[in-house]
Amino acid sequence: MRTEQEYLINYKDGNLYCELADIWIDPSKPVKKALITHAHFDHFTFGCEEYISTKETAILLKERVGDNIKIKTFEYGEEFKINGINISFHPSGHILGSSQIRFVFAEEKWLISGDFKLQKDQTCKEYELVKTDYLISECTFGLPIFKWDNSKKIANDISKWITNTPEKTSLLFCYSLGKAQRLLNEISQTNFKGNIYSHGSIYKMNNIYRGLGIDIKDTIKIENKKKIDELKGSLILLPPSLSKGSYLKNFKNIQTAFASGWMSIRALRKRSGYDKGFAISDHADWDGILELVKKSEAKNVFFHHGDSEALTKYLVEKESINVLFFGK
Amino acid sequence: MSLKKFSELFVDLDSSNSTNNKIEVLKNYFLSNDPIDNSWAIYLLTGKSNKRFISGRYLKNLFSQIYEYPLWLIDTCYLKVGDSAEVITLLLKNKSTSRKKELSNISLNQLLSKTMPDLLKLNEEEKNLQIKNIWERLPQDYHLIFNKILTGTFRVGVSIGLITKSISKLINIDEEIISHRLMGNFKPSIDSYEFLINKNINREELNSKPFPFLLANTIEDKIFKNSINDFQFEWKYDGIRMQLIKRSGNVSLWTRGQELVNESFPELVEKMSHLKDDFVLDGELLVWNFKEQIAFDFSLLQKRINRKSPTRSIQIKYPIIFIAYDLLEINGRDIREIKLEDRRIELEKYFSKWQNKTENNISDIFKICDLIFPKDWPDALTYKEKSRENNTEGLIIKKKTSVYSSGRKKGIWWKYKVDPMQLDAVLIYAKGGSGRRAGLYTDYSFALWKDEELIKFASAYSGLTNIEIKELDKWIRKNTIEKFGPVRSLKPEMVFEISFEKIQISKRHKSGIAVRFPRITKWRKDKKINDADSLENAYELMKKIS
Numbered sequence: 001m002r003t004e005q006e007y008l009i010n011y012k013d014g015n016l017y018c019e020l021a022d023i024w025i026d027p028s029k030p031v032k033k034a035l036i037t038h039a040h041f042d043h044f045t046f047g048c049e050e051y052i053s054t055k056e057t058a059i060l061l062k063e064r065v066g067d068n069i070k071i072k073t074f075e076y077g078e079e080f081k082i083n084g085i086n087i088s089f090h091p092s093g094h095i096l097g098s099s100q101i102r103f104v105f106a107e108e109k110w111l112i113s114g115d116f117k118l119q120k121d122q123t124c125k126e127y128e129l130v131k132t133d134y135l136i137s138e139c140t141f142g143l144p145i146f147k148w149d150n151s152k153k154i155a156n157d158i159s160k161w162i163t164n165t166p167e168k169t170s171l172l173f174c175y176s177l178g179k180a181q182r183l184l185n186e187i188s189q190t191n192f193k194g195n196i197y198s199h200g201s202i203y204k205m206n207n208i209y210r211g212l213g214i215d216i217k218d219t220i221k222i223e224n225k226k227k228i229d230e231l232k233g234s235l236i237l238l239p240p241s242l243s244k245g246s247y248l249k250n251f252k253n254i255q256t257a258f259a260s261g262w263m264s265i266r267a268l269r270k271r272s273g274y275d276k277g278f279a280i281s282d283h284a285d286w287d288g289i290l291e292l293v294k295k296s297e298a299k300n301v302f303f304h305h306g307d308s309e310a311l312t313k314y315l316v317e318k319e320s321i322n323v324l325f326f327g328k
Numbered sequence: 329m330s331l332k333k334f335s336e337l338f339v340d341l342d343s344s345n346s347t348n349n350k351i352e353v354l355k356n357y358f359l360s361n362d363p364i365d366n367s368w369a370i371y372l373l374t375g376k377s378n379k380r381f382i383s384g385r386y387l388k389n390l391f392s393q394i395y396e397y398p399l400w401l402i403d404t405c406y407l408k409v410g411d412s413a414e415v416i417t418l419l420l421k422n423k424s425t426s427r428k429k430e431l432s433n434i435s436l437n438q439l440l441s442k443t444m445p446d447l448l449k450l451n452e453e454e455k456n457l458q459i460k461n462i463w464e465r466l467p468q469d470y471h472l473i474f475n476k477i478l479t480g481t482f483r484v485g486v487s488i489g490l491i492t493k494s495i496s497k498l499i500n501i502d503e504e505i506i507s508h509r510l511m512g513n514f515k516p517s518i519d520s521y522e523f524l525i526n527k528n529i530n531r532e533e534l535n536s537k538p539f540p541f542l543l544a545n546t547i548e549d550k551i552f553k554n555s556i557n558d559f560q561f562e563w564k565y566d567g568i569r570m571q572l573i574k575r576s577g578n579v580s581l582w583t584r585g586q587e588l589v590n591e592s593f594p595e596l597v598e599k600m601s602h603l604k605d606d607f608v609l610d611g612e613l614l615v616w617n618f619k620e621q622i623a624f625d626f627s628l629l630q631k632r633i634n635r636k637s638p639t640r641s642i643q644i645k646y647p648i649i650f651i652a653y654d655l656l657e658i659n660g661r662d663i664r665e666i667k668l669e670d671r672r673i674e675l676e677k678y679f680s681k682w683q684n685k686t687e688n689n690i691s692d693i694f695k696i697c698d699l700i701f702p703k704d705w706p707d708a709l710t711y712k713e714k715s716r717e718n719n720t721e722g723l724i725i726k727k728k729t730s731v732y733s734s735g736r737k738k739g740i741w742w743k744y745k746v747d748p749m750q751l752d753a754v755l756i757y758a759k760g761g762s763g764r765r766a767g768l769y770t771d772y773s774f775a776l777w778k779d780e781e782l783i784k785f786a787s788a789y790s791g792l793t794n795i796e797i798k799e800l801d802k803w804i805r806k807n808t809i810e811k812f813g814p815v816r817s818l819k820p821e822m823v824f825e826i827s828f829e830k831i832q833i834s835k836r837h838k839s840g841i842a843v844r845f846p847r848i849t850k851w852r853k854d855k856k857i858n859d860a861d862s863l864e865n866a867y868e869l870m871k872k873i874s
Contacts, residue, residue: 145405145418264418266342267410270781276343287422310404317398 008085008103008110009136011326016112016136016304018103021082023052025101025112035087037114038098039064039177054089056097056212060177063208076125092116093127094282095178096209102130111296113137115305117281118288119148123181123214135298139289139306141261146285148261154280155186161257161276162192162235169231169251173274174259176201176239178282181209181216183237183259188217195234197222202237228252243274261285286311293321300324333361334369334436335470341373341484350486354494358525365436367521371514372440372477373486375858380480380819381447382459384412384809387479391416394460395423406810413475420463420471431465440516444477480819481809483780487858489735499525507540507734512586538571538582539608539656539664540734544724544741546868551725551742552705560668560728561700561708563720564743565651566626567614568633568854572596572650574606575660581613585856591636595643595693596650602688605678608657609650610732611697616649618692623719626850627793633853652679652696653724656732664732671732672699708744715746722746749831751861751869752852754782755822758804759815761789769804769816770797772848774826776839777862782820785839785866786828791848800851823860825850831870841866 009018009025016025023033030047037043037053039060044051051071053061058073074080076099079088089099094115103110111132118127162170174180180202187196198206198219206216222236231251238247240258248254256274263269263277284292293301293315300322303311308323315321340353358366382390388406392399402415409415434443443462447455459478466474476482488510496503509524551559569584579601581589590597593613615628624646632638632646655675656664663671679696700723702708708723715722722745730740753774761770771789775782792800800822807819827849834842840863852859 143405143408144401144422145409145415147418147421265409266414269343275345310401314398314401 007326008105008108008134009112011304018085020105021085021087021103023082026114033082035101036061037092037101037112038095040095040115040175043115054097054099057099058097059208059212060097060205063204076128090128090130091125093118093121093124096124096181096212096214098124098178100128100130102132108133110134111136111298113292115140115283116288116292117284118291119151121151121182121282123178123185123209123216129295132296132298134300134302135293135296136302136304137289137292138283139303139308139311140283141281141285142289142303142306142308142311144286146261146264146281147287148264148281148285149279151182151186151280152189154259154278155183155190158183158187158235158257158259158278159190159192161255162194162233165255166233168233168253168255170235171238171248171251171254171256172235172259172278173238173240173243173256177205179259179280180237181206181214182282183280184217184219185215187235192235195220195230197225197231197234197236199223199236199238199242201239290315290319294319302326330433331436331439331470331473332432332467333357334365335473337369338473338484341486347490350490351494351497354486354490355498358495358498362435362437363518363521364516367514367516367518367524368436368440370491370510370521370524371516372482373484374488374491374510374514375483381444381478382455384479384481385811387412387416387475390456390459391419394456407812411481412810413479413481414472417471417475421468423463429465429467431462431470432467434466437516439474440477487780495524499527501527501529504540504734505529508534508537511537511540512582512588535575536580538573538580538586539610539732541569541571541584541610542732542734542741543736544726544743545736545738546865546872547725547742547744549872556702556704556708558728560672560726561702561711562653562697562724562726563700563715563718564722564724564745565612565614565623565697566719566721567612567623567629567651570611570613570650571656572600572607572609572611572652574600574603575608575657576606577601583854585854585859589633592632592634592638593648594637596648599688599690599693603682603685603690605682606657606659607655607678609652609675610654610656611650611652613648613650615646618647618649625719630851630853648693650694652694654732666731667728668726668730668732669728712744712746749869750825750827750849751776751785751866752823752855752859753785753826754820754857754860755818755824756782756784756820757815757817758800768797768801770801772824774824774846775820775860776866777860778839778864782857783839783863785837785841785863786826786843786846788826788846788848791827792851796851820857823852823855823857824848825852831866833870839863839866841870 008020009016015027023035024031025035026037026043027034028045030045032049034048035052036057039057044061046065051061051069053073054076055073058071061071062069074089076089076091079086086104088102090102092098092100092114094117098114100114100116101112109132111130113136115138116127174183196217196219199222203219203221206219209216225231257276257278258272258274259278259280261279261281261283264279269277289311302324312323315323337357341350344350388402391397392402406412406415447458450458462474492503492507492510496506514520571582573580579597581593581597583589615624615632617624628646632648652675655671658674663674675696682690700711702711712722722743725742725744727740753776755772756775757773758769759771761768771787773784773787775784804816804818807821808816809819810817826846828843828846830844832842833840
């Protein structure tokens with residue numbers, strides 16, 4: 001076995017880095033060259049000299065960082081070369097534009113899963129199975145207690161939650177990029193036919209999605225509401241940052257919910273302070289992670305973004321897969 | 329009419345933070361279900377019995393064994409979830425089988441009156457197989473309910489008060505009546521539910537039941553603005569609050585925890601049954617020092633509480649007395665609606681009548697509480713400070729005009745404790761001691777209520793006698809829910825009085841408060857966990873002191 005200095009991709013200052021190409025993946029500090037898997041805030045930073053991503057991610061990134069950044073885009077599957085390394089983006093099924101990144105050098109294949117999910121999601125490209133020798137995978141939900149229900153079921157639960165209490169205004173908190181659009185898409189296929197409002201930050205993302213050809217139901221910008229009474233019986237999508245503090249005073253007779261994978265645990269649901277939790281996630285559940293690991297045929301696996309202890313022990317004991325650790 | 333409805337009820341109650349909402353949800357549930365299922369639902373929700381069929385540990389082992397699932401992985405998951413029944417429910421999601429869900433129409437009644445009791449008749453192997461069978465044939469949505477009933481951990485944010493309110497709304501009858509009907513033993517049956525929702529109020533039906541107790545609140549500053557003459561002052565005894573009832577000649581003795589304790593105090597029952605009158609008395613049971621006319625320490629009373637049919641020598645060694653505070657019913661006449669001062673006159677009148685019977689001298693086991701007459705509020709304070717001398721905890725202050733309603737009604741009765749730095753808390757964790765106490769569980773953590781959840785607020789090591797430590801250790805070993813390393817989480821059942829020196833806000837603690845030098849001052853075997861204090865009580869205490 002090689003020492004970690006010899007790995008093609010390594011951990012440096014808490015970020016994934018490929019020394020041979022002098023390129024960073026989703027860096028949390030400004031660097032020269034950054035590969036971006038997707039446009040969530042915890043996966044990029046301001047001030048990099050050059051960004052490289054898929055076309056969709058680039059559009060979302062520009063919305064968030066500004067138009068003046070230098071960004072190079074590639075199609076899914078399109079290979080490009082840096083210092084003799086072949087690099088390509090592949091759909092990861094997380095949000096619009098999200099990707100896994102493959103590195104091939106001297107016949108050795110590396111795959112960075114990025115944030116991914118296997119569940120169906122009509123607002124982004126489905127996860128693509130990519131074979132690899134080395135896999136670097138996220139494991140946000142790396143315990144078997146996480147087992148996602150079908151998103152249709154969750155959408156129906158949300159629909160029932162709203163329609164069962166027509167006298168209330170239902171506030172559903174969710175991440176403004178990705179989760180909100182997926183929920184909108186799913187909820188528009190349920191029995192709930194009332195008005196849907198979006199917070200400005202979500203509204204903006206809806207428009208970008210629509211511009212890129214994704215079917216997103218029209219919503220009303222909550223900032224444009226006229227009377228508070230018109231909100232009765234309707235659904236309002238808000239970013240989680242507004243759930244605490246005085247913002248809620250803008251509404252009356254509300255019920256609140258949070259859409260997140262963590263909501264599958266009762267204690268977390270109770271502690272969250274929301275009335276209700278809907279366990280829907282854009283990350284893979286336990287089975288999803290195991291499936292990625294097995295189907296990718298990786299002989300060596302690294303985990304990051306999550307607590308990997310149980311997952312590691314399980315893979316080593318039960319599946320005899322070699323799980324490696326980056327030096328910290 | 330299936331378990332499905334109850335599962336939905338559970339989810340609805342669990343996902344609501346609003347009391348009104350919960351009442352509405354309960355009301356609708358009662359409206360749309362069979363009386364028998366309703367009575368089981370009440371039984372479960374009020375925690376009238378949380379019988380444990382198997383332990384959480386057993387449940388996890390069983391799952392591990394059936395599905396060849398590593399136990400360490402289940403334990404790791406447990407750390408995240410904190411409830412065995414829920415962990416197994418979540419893990420069962422992966423084990424969905426193609427088998428038909430034959431149990432999808434099972435009713436709550438079938439489950440609780442047939443399926444569960446049947447489990448107890450099986451040997452271990454059959455029992456395990458049967459649980460697996462139920463898991464596979466029961467729709468996934470009901471697994472949590474089933475697992476929680478199995479492990480006796482069914483708790484949801486519903487108090488007896490909420491049930492009372494929702495039934496009261498349902499049939500449009502005063503809450504007091506419903507709460508009275510819910511007193512005592514509630515046996516799930518069609519009859520018990522129909523009795524509960526009966527629109528005709530028939531006094532006789534309630535004959536076997538005590539009245540809901542009226543409780544005192546912690547003293548508030550605003551009381552001092554009132555004239556001292558508006559109040560009746562009593563010593564706050566440190567015994568067990570009880571109702572002594574004699575109806576149609578039968579005597580029954582009920583604790584505040586709604587337990588019938590006739591068998592523990594036969595001499596009292598015997599003596600009172602010779603009286604000619606029928607009555608309901610509210611009072612306190614104590615072990616009494618007749619020579620000095622003061623109460624013995626609470627620890628002596630503990631020698632009597634759990635002992636059924638005590639021998640004559642025990643009765644002599646630990647002589648009891650019932651001190652009556654209040655007369656609630658006399659010869660079938662409910663007088664709770666008349667003023668306290670008038671009830672007191674009645675109480676004194678009947679007491680002197682009973683006392684003067686030479687053939688049945690009750691004075692060696694029964695008296696009415698002495699009243700105190702402070703001149704003004706500072707004088708009341710002096711009395712309070714003196715209360716330790718006669719082994720009382722302070723004063724009880726009652727508005728002379730108060731009627732006897734139920735619960736912790738605000739603004740009519742107050743307790744003015746000599747040492748206010750005390751809270752009754754529930755034991756939730758225990759850790760092995762070291763040194764002299766090695767091998768025994770001697771480090772304890774205690775919790776207070778926050779809504780329907782128990783939140784840890786203090787740890788204490790000292791205060792119990794060696795005998796009590798041994799007794800508690802034995803109990804701990806039998807009532808462990810989980811073990812993590814040296815720590816055991818325990819079935820919430822035991823209530824202790826915790827005393828401390830200082831109480832302040834603390835951001836570091838989940839409870840939001842920190843106390844200084846916490847110690848155990850009493851093992852409150854007479855209290856149920858629902859009698860324990862809440863974090864709110866702790867905050868009030870803090871406010872009062874600062």
